[in-house]
Amino acid sequence: ANALRQLGLETHVVEFAPRLMAVQLDEGGALMLRQKIEALGVTVHTAKQTEQIETRADGSVLLHFADGSSLHSDLVLFSAGIRPRDELARDAGLMLGPRGGIEINDHCQTSDEAVHAIGECALWNGQIFGLVAPGYQMARVLAGHLAAEPSAFSGADMSTKLKLLGVEVASFGDAQGRSPGCQSYHWTDGPKGIYKKIVISADGSRLLGGVLVGDSSDYATLLQMMLNALPLPAAPESLILPQLTGAPAKAPGVAALPDSAQVCSCHNVSKGDICAAVKSGCSEMSSIKSCTKAATGCGGCSALVKQVMEYQLSNLGVEVKTDICEHFPWSRQALYHLIRVEGIRTFDDLLAAHGKGHGCEVCKPLVASLLASCWNDYLLQPAHLPLQDTNDRYFANIQKDGTYSVVPRVPAGEITPQGLIAIGEVAARYDLYTKITGGQRIDLFGARLEQLPAIWQTLLDAGFETGHAYGKSLRTVKSCVGSTWCRYGVQDSTAFAIALENRYKGLRAPHKIKMAVSGCTRECAEAQSKDIGVIATDKGWNLYVCGNGGMKPRHADLFASDLDDATLLRYVDRLLMFYIRTADRLQRTSVWLDNLEGGLDYLRQVVIDDSLGLAATLEQEMQQVVEAYQCEWQTTLADASRLALFTPTVNSDQPDESLYYSRVRGQRQPDEATSRPVLQLPAEPWSAVCALDAVPQQAGIGARLGSERIALFRFGEALYALEDREPGSEASVLSRGILGDVGGEPVVISPLYKQRVRLRDGQSLDNPQHQLRCWPVKLEAGQIWLANRPINQLAQAS
DSSP: HHHHHHHHOEEEOOOEEEEEEEEEEOHHHHHHHHHHHHHHTEEEEOOOOOEEEEEEETOOEEETTTSOEEEEESSSOOOOOOOOHHHHHTTTTTBBBSSSOEEETTSBSSSSSOOOOOOEEETTBBBBSSSHHHHHHHHHHHHHTTTOOOOOOOOOOOOEEEEEETEEEEEEESOEEEEEEEEEEEEETTTTEEEEEEEEESOOOOOEEEEEEEEOOOHHHHHHHHHTOOOOOOOOOGGTOOOTTTTTOOOOGGSSSTTTTTEEETTEEEEHHHHHHHHHHSSSHHHHHHHHHHTSSSSSHHHHHHHHHHHHHHHTTTTOOOOOOOTBSSSSSHHHHHHHHHHHOOOHHHHHHHSSSOOTTTTTHHHHHHHHHHHHOOOTTTTTGGGOOHHHHHEEEEEESEEEOOOOOGGGGOOOOHHHHHHHHHHHHTTTTEEEEETEEEEEEEOOOOGGHHHHHHEEEEETTBEEEEEEBBEEEEEEGGGGTTTOSSSOHHHHHHHHHHHTTEEEEEESSEEEEESEEEETTTTGGGSSEEEETEOOOOOOOOOTTTSBBBOEEEEEEEEHHHHHHHHHHHHHHHHHOOOTTTTTTHHHHHTTTTHHHHHHHHHHHHHHSSSSHHHHHHHHHHHHHOOHHHHHHHGGGGGGGOOOOOOOOOOOTTTOEETTTTTEEEHHHHHOOOOOOSSSEEEEEHHHHHSSEEEEEEEEETEEEEEEEEEEEEEEEEESSSSTTTOOOOGGGGEEEEEEEEEEEETTOOOOEEETTTTBBOOOBOOOOOOEEEETTTTEEEESOOOOOOOOOO
């Protein structure tokens, strides 16, 4: 009915029973459901027995009802429920029920003990079960029988929670109040369209069942109280009345549940199973789901599963801390709000107001990302440069040998012959290894640091801009050719993919974002494996969200259907900004959704229904980011003073002699060195290397002492000099690392493998076998001087 209504058709629901969902709902719940459905524009007819469907001359139909009334329609859609497919059993001579269904006993055996039946074809005690959970329970009984571990099927809890035309509905236990002597409580909020009812035992000690319409948030708690016969509060009505601010919890928490309590009925997962998974090391919802399957069926138990997980973590003495690091006692979400609300625009201001110390490899890039998500300032401003990881500092992806890859943006994979030629000429001029990426772009590998500005100047002149392959940001929007060329395409997927990429390019997020647009349901762009996937329909676009490939692939969920361009963009604006607000550090959208309380339904409420009243704010925040977009290479090359950062050694033009290559399949690839250069050190005790101003504040830069590569660091007022090498590697890259402190000890975090190296003596804090040489350093008349022999001790600036 909802699908027909969304198509713009006048829709009627015809129900044989005297009320909607007569088995699950009582009179009050059914009436509230009917009112809410009719408020959406769907007409409801109950107690209507259809006797005849008459076809008219114009192709329309006329439904004739037993009470003499009729209904004219162009289309009749039957919702027939379930009917057991028992033809095979009938032909085999097995015993069937009077109205169909294969009769089984408690061991799922049919009238022939060698034949078993499970699921919706099986008739147990005269009952057919139309839910997935009973089928799973039958399957477990059968599996136990086959494994010589017999068990019995004793029926199933038919409690259910669902959403009808966007209306939350739940029913559990004796919802109709048929137990002898039972009592009931009802609560109705007419303006909000909420109806709640609970049924309790005659002595008032146990919860027997209930009905929830319009708000099913208490379903999991009430269901557990019923299933585990938990004691009722002194005032049972408090379980369904709104909770006042500061009032105690309405029902016992998860601590009151026995270990045998079934938390996930779809997969028969108990509280004890979840607690055992936590003991084995599962500490996040994603790992709990993977280990136990809990919350991977209908998803209705997600909130309760999370509560049990957190309860067990607390029992084990595991403090569920959300502090991002030792420098900030805040979660990522809290820092985002501090930056937004207080208008904080620099790391130093945030640290002074809400942190301590000097920062580290965790908080500096994180805050840099948050600042960019909020204000989108140029990353190499003096206040922002020390926060950037090497990829964001040099706008390129560092490779294992210390060179970089270059990825120009190719929106939707559409590129002109002239563009291909320009990229080819750059690759040939600098002898770069060239490869087509999975995101429909061209990646150029092996560019030396000092070559990056010239390479990008050529690419910019050819009309390209940065592809942000180096950032936690939008990477690509993949597309097929769509209706422009393909005979199956129903929308111009390429044009829409280009529009998406141009809107969201440069958007900084907790993790990388990938999108795709397919021009038809053949799905050539693989949109359902992306964070944002769009698939064309003949009426617009279907929007899929929170998918990903990689180590743990996740199929994207259908979020909304048949959207026009403007509506889809609004939804994506809201979803991405809500993701940026609420996700954890380095959390992909797939994991974010799996851990989001309320899951996909809650996300729809926030994005589509604006349940939090944030829609306008989220759209405004996205528009600010879009309007502040800049191609970082254009901004960099427009100011010659910034080019000094793109040099491997501040006092020499000599190329990096540690780079070795061989030719493989016609292209250059990294190779092991066949010999080592002989290092020459100056004969003089001290050598002037560079001016103090050549070293950025709270950062480093490379230099040469004779032929030795040195990493110079400026940490507050102190200067440090270490061997410019990644620990355990020959790559000369340490000078490009982030500075920070560990418990007050100044360190540099190596760019390639993120080892923390003490500045005072070159010792790796993560690998005792790795220690770099340390050089005495002094400052005289604004010039930095280095001694000609290394010592592994702290060198104080003189």
